[in-house]
Amino acid sequence: MSTPAAGAVSRLEALVGSSAFTAEPERLAEYGVDGIIPIVALQPSSAEEVVEIVKFAAAEKLAIVSCGARTKIGIGLPPRQYDVALDLTRLNKIVAYDPGDLTLSVEPGVLLCKLQQHLNQHGQFLPHSAPFMTRATIGGTVASGVEGPLRQMYGTARDFVLGMEFVTGDGVAGKSGGRVVKNVTGYDLHKLLIGSLGTLAVITKINLRTFPAPQSLRAFALHFATAGTVTACRDAVAASALRPMTTEIMSRTMAELFACAPAFRREPHTLPEGVLSAIGWTLSISFNGNEAVLDRCENEMRRVAESAGAERFVRVGNANGKAEPISIGSLYVRLREFIPIALASSPGCTILKISVLPAQLQHALSAAEHAANDQSLAWAAVARGVGVTYIALLPGGRDEKALNCVSAAANRIREDCARIGGHSTIPWCPSEWKSALNIWGPDRPELALMRKVRNAFDPRGILAPGRFMGGI
Amino acid sequence: MDARLQAELQKLLGPENILHKPEDLLLYEYDGSVEVARPDCVVFPQNADQVGALVDLANRFKVPLVGRGAGTGLSGGALARTGGILTVFSRMNRILQVDAENQRAVVQPGVVNSDLSAAVAHLGLHFAPDPSSQKACTIGGNVSENSGGPHTLAYGVTTNHVVAMQVALPTGEMVHIGSAAVDAPGYDLTGLFVGSEGTLGLVTEITVKLTRLPEETKTLLAIFDRVEDCTETVADITARGITPAACEMLDGWSLRAIEAYIHAGYPTDSAAVLLIDVDGLREAAAAQSEQVADVCRAHHAREVRAARDPRERDLLWKGRKNAFAAVGRLSPSYYVQDGVIPRTKLPATLRRIEEIGKKYGFEIGNIFHAGDGNLHPIVPFDARDKEQFRRAVAASDEIIEYCVAAGGTITGEHGVGMEKDRLMPLMFSEAELELMKRVRDAFNPAGLLNPEKIFPSAKGCGEIRPRPRAQKQSEVPVA
Numbered sequence: 024m025s026t027p028a029a030g031a032v033s034r035l036e037a038l039v040g041s042s043a044f045t046a047e048p049e050r051l052a053e054y055g056v057d058g059i060i061p062i063v064a065l066q067p068s069s070a071e072e073v074v075e076i077v078k079f080a081a082a083e084k085l086a087i088v089s090c091g092a093r094t095k096i097g098i099g100l101p102p103r104q105y106d107v108a109l110d111l112t113r114l115n116k117i118v119a120y121d122p123g124d125l126t127l128s129v130e131p132g133v134l135l136c137k138l139q140q141h142l143n144q145h146g147q148f149l150p151h152s153a154p155f156m157t158r159a160t161i162g163g164t165v166a167s168g169v170e171g172p173l174r175q176m177y178g179t180a181r182d183f184v185l186g187m188e189f190v191t192g193d194g195v196a197g198k199s200g201g202r203v204v205k206n207v208t209g210y211d212l213h214k215l216l217i218g219s220l221g222t223l224a225v226i227t228k229i230n231l232r233t234f235p236a237p238q239s240l241r242a243f244a245l246h247f248a249t250a251g252t253v254t255a256c257r258d259a260v261a262a263s264a265l266r267p268m269t270t271e272i273m274s275r276t277m278a279e280l281f282a283c284a285p286a287f288r289r290e291p292h293t294l295p296e297g298v299l300s301a302i303g304w305t306l307s308i309s310f311n312g313n314e315a316v317l318d319r320c321e322n323e324m325r326r327v328a329e330s331a332g333a334e335r336f337v338r339v340g341n342a343n344g345k346a347e348p349i350s351i352g353s354l355y356v357r358l359r360e361f362i363p364i365a366l367a368s369s370p371g372c373t374i375l376k377i378s379v380l381p382a383q384l385q386h387a388l389s390a391a392e393h394a395a396n397d398q399s400l401a402w403a404a405v406a407r408g409v410g411v412t413y414i415a416l417l418p419g420g421r422d423e424k425a426l427n428c429v430s431a432a433a434n435r436i437r438e439d440c441a442r443i444g445g446h447s448t449i450p451w452c453p454s455e456w457k458s459a460l461n462i463w464g465p466d467r468p469e470l471a472l473m474r475k476v477r478n479a480f481d482p483r484g485i486l487a488p489g490r491f492m493g494g495i
Numbered sequence: 496m497d498a499r500l501q502a503e504l505q506k507l508l509g510p511e512n513i514l515h516k517p518e519d520l521l522l523y524e525y526d527g528s529v530e531v532a533r534p535d536c537v538v539f540p541q542n543a544d545q546v547g548a549l550v551d552l553a554n555r556f557k558v559p560l561v562g563r564g565a566g567t568g569l570s571g572g573a574l575a576r577t578g579g580i581l582t583v584f585s586r587m588n589r590i591l592q593v594d595a596e597n598q599r600a601v602v603q604p605g606v607v608n609s610d611l612s613a614a615v616a617h618l619g620l621h622f623a624p625d626p627s628s629q630k631a632c633t634i635g636g637n638v639s640e641n642s643g644g645p646h647t648l649a650y651g652v653t654t655n656h657v658v659a660m661q662v663a664l665p666t667g668e669m670v671h672i673g674s675a676a677v678d679a680p681g682y683d684l685t686g687l688f689v690g691s692e693g694t695l696g697l698v699t700e701i702t703v704k705l706t707r708l709p710e711e712t713k714t715l716l717a718i719f720d721r722v723e724d725c726t727e728t729v730a731d732i733t734a735r736g737i738t739p740a741a742c743e744m745l746d747g748w749s750l751r752a753i754e755a756y757i758h759a760g761y762p763t764d765s766a767a768v769l770l771i772d773v774d775g776l777r778e779a780a781a782a783q784s785e786q787v788a789d790v791c792r793a794h795h796a797r798e799v800r801a802a803r804d805p806r807e808r809d810l811l812w813k814g815r816k817n818a819f820a821a822v823g824r825l826s827p828s829y830y831v832q833d834g835v836i837p838r839t840k841l842p843a844t845l846r847r848i849e850e851i852g853k854k855y856g857f858e859i860g861n862i863f864h865a866g867d868g869n870l871h872p873i874v875p876f877d878a879r880d881k882e883q884f885r886r887a888v889a890a891s892d893e894i895i896e897y898c899v900a901a902g903g904t905i906t907g908e909h910g911v912g913m914e915k916d917r918l919m920p921l922m923f924s925e926a927e928l929e930l931m932k933r934v935r936d937a938f939n940p941a942g943l944l945n946p947e948k949i950f951p952s953a954k955g956c957g958e959i960r961p962r963p964r965a966q967k968q969s970e971v972p973v974a
């Protein structure tokens with residue numbers, strides 16, 4: 024790693040002013056990424072300051088990692104070089120909100136929960152049901168590519184981000200898209216930035232579609248004995264006329280985690296008695312609509328449950344869902360927050376994200392069950408109806424023995440899923456395990472293209488170098 | 496054209512798959528826009544390997560290569576602006592795979608949009624993007640332009656329905672990007688490619704999401720005596736958080752044009768109508784159609800008609816989908832714009848369009864996707880009159896400038912192509928355009944794929960040439 028001259032450090036301080044600059048070791052430690060500590064941390068308060076910082080860093084070959092609340096900073100490989108922490112939390116204005124048009128323009132440092140509160144006053148919400156909701160910023164949520172239960176109905180950020188403004192690795196202030204709901208003017212560069220972990224550009228503004236808050240919600244929990252029956256039930260719902268808002272499958276062990284202390288730290292309310300299966304799998308499903316619609320959904324769900332062999336059918340609750348967090352009870356919040364809940368439950372918690380086609384969820388869940396059991400590893404799973412499964416492997420320790428078990432189980436799950444055309448990454452694991460676990464998986468055929476894209480945005484390679492897939 | 500290249504093309508594709516006589520090329524000088532550009536030859540590849548080989552040839556001989564589906568595009572995207580090889584995908588029109596359980600289909604780029612929906616209808620599925628040209632336009636073309644359509648209001652545009660594709664890169668390599676399963680790791684190259692107007696690669700295979708057909712669809716026709724009441728209804732429907740499946744506005748001028756042609760049952764004495772679909776579960780559609788009708792009445796709708804059966808519904812939609820063809824019967828040429836505005840600005844924008852029409856001496860018609868603020872003002876003119884054409888373009892430009900000033904954009908679904916490249920500086924600074932070019936060059940370094948599209952050319956304005964429309968329009972609708 025290069026050691027920038029003291030001159031460079033003081034120039035950076037001059038760019039943002041001393042109140043937005045820190046080089047104190049204690050505070051810098053908070054900005055560590057995989058144990059790598061930057062030389063300075065800067066808190067710019069305008070896009071213009073970001074341009075100046077990036078231009079300077081590019082000229083001096085200083086590497087930048089941009090961040091918000093840093094709740095998801097652990098995703099990705101350790102940076103190859105890390106000099107400047109670019110803390111965007113002072114870029115925290117709601118620039119424009121047009122409730123009548125259901126569009127919004129925000130700076131990246133706006134807290135997601137504050138944003139939801141603001142939209143809520145107008146009966147609207149952002150269907151970004153992302154984890155770490157109370158602390159996360161909208162910028163970090165978009166840049167890290169996390170998603171949540173509401174994607175069943177509303178899709179992911181790529182479906183509701185309308186445009187962005189950003190600063191490339193050579194300090195060019197760029198933009199793409201706009202703030203209207205339909206737009207094909209120029210390349211959709213903002214889609215590349217979603218989930219790019221800050222490796223292409225520093226996001227300075229995000230334009231989003233907002234949505235009317237659901238009228239009224241009803242949620243159900245269905246218990247099943249096996250992964251085969253719970254997924255068959257999902258398949259039956261998908262083939263019906265029903266349009267659920269969320270569809271999530273949970274393992275018995277996830278139900279146990281939801282009853283433990285870390286879960287209560289995220290969501291103080293207890294789960295209603297008997298909502299989650301203590302012996303098998305649970306399908307959690309919710310619907311939005313008027314009373315007639317909800318009654319119809321309930322009737323159909325009872326029928327589907329019976330023919331799929333559900334052991335129990337529980338109505339979780341009714342709610343006038345004002346907005347995210349939707350108050351269909353404490354189960355929804357736990358589902359949204361299962362990542363931090365799992366992370367808190369094991370020192371070596373390793374979470375695989377596996378994508379398969381929706382009707383192949385059983386394959387992914389069974390692969391996890393077998394692989395973890397063979398290694399005598401505790402594990403828990405949440406699978407979304409659209410075909411995304413998160414497997415949390417929960418070893419008792421963080422030593423080499425634990426790594427070996429986790430690695431053996433993870434490899435087997437990934438190979439099993441790759442065999443049916445699925446793909447997987449490991450967004451969460453102890454830093455020191457990242458290279459052994461090959462968190463990004465095998466190189467994809469389009470990696471060379473991704474490299475070219477990265478070079479187009481960041482010709483000097485100063486933005487979070489090394490963190491992305493293939494060490495890009 | 497280089498004789499050696501011609502020989503190579505013959506060898507690769509066979510003479511039956513190549514056109515090069517001037518009279519054969521004539522048809523391919525046009526698309527749905529007012530632009531004209533003649534290719535040096537037209538080729539019809541039959542498979543992805545041939546497309547890869549074509550790209551390789553274009554590279555070796557340094558000739559431009561332009562992809563084309565059905566040529567229904569409205570911005571000159573599928574025209575060979577600088578000559579070269581026009582690659583028409585109409586013979587790569589097979590649906591390769593339908594996976595009903597997972598709601599996916601794999602198609603070749605030449606598959607006609609509505610053919611895919613027809614092929615999966617018996618499974619209760621459809622391909623949601625529905626441009627008005629859907630009976631002719633291809634999915635490859637939809638991907639290039641990120642096409643919309645009336646029902647994209649609730650269902651999203653093409654990019655929301657494409658998960659993976661196989662692409663022939665300008666370097667000659669074939670790559671797969673994205674994946675049938677969601678959330679392919681890495682940068683969202685699929686998201687970049689959709690809507691890149693054929694400037695990054697030639698798409699040879701597309702994996703799309705299929706959407707379940709709604710249990711029930713209700714179609715309403717709300718009739719207004721004042722345009723303002725109609726536009727305020729749209730703004731109010733949006734503001735109340737009601738999302739119909741489609742919400743189209745047609746003004747009196749276009750209603751009369753359509754009725755003279757289609758007899759869809761539109762009221763010719765009204766100022767404007769809204770054609771609205773609501774869908775979903777029976778119970779949801781019933782409640783939503785009531786809500787929508789209430790909003791219409793609150794804004795003085797003279798009448799809110801509900802289609803009684805599928806036949807009536809199809810007729811109402813037939814009128815809308817053939818609207819542009821109907822206009823073609825009235826005017827020798829017309830210029831359609833594609834601006835987008837925030838929906839709250841609809842009433843003011845329509846007023847402004849009327850003023851602009853008066854200023855330039857045109858009666859400007861409006862047939863458009865009101866629910867998402869995507870305007871299609873139609874300026875009818877006579878292309879034989881150069882002065883009139885100049886005024887038609889000036890009027891359209893002024894409308895577009897107003898859209899941009901209102902916080903909107905220059906194209907919502909037709910693409911930039913060669914029609915609006917000169918308007919790009921309204922949206923993007925030079926530095927922003929340079930960045931987009933850098934991304935283009937990462938894929939298309941020699942600039943051989945669809946050259947001189949999207950980005951303003953150094954030649955500047957005055958590039959648009961009129962093309963007289965045949966008096967008898969084909970039944971193929973546009974927009």
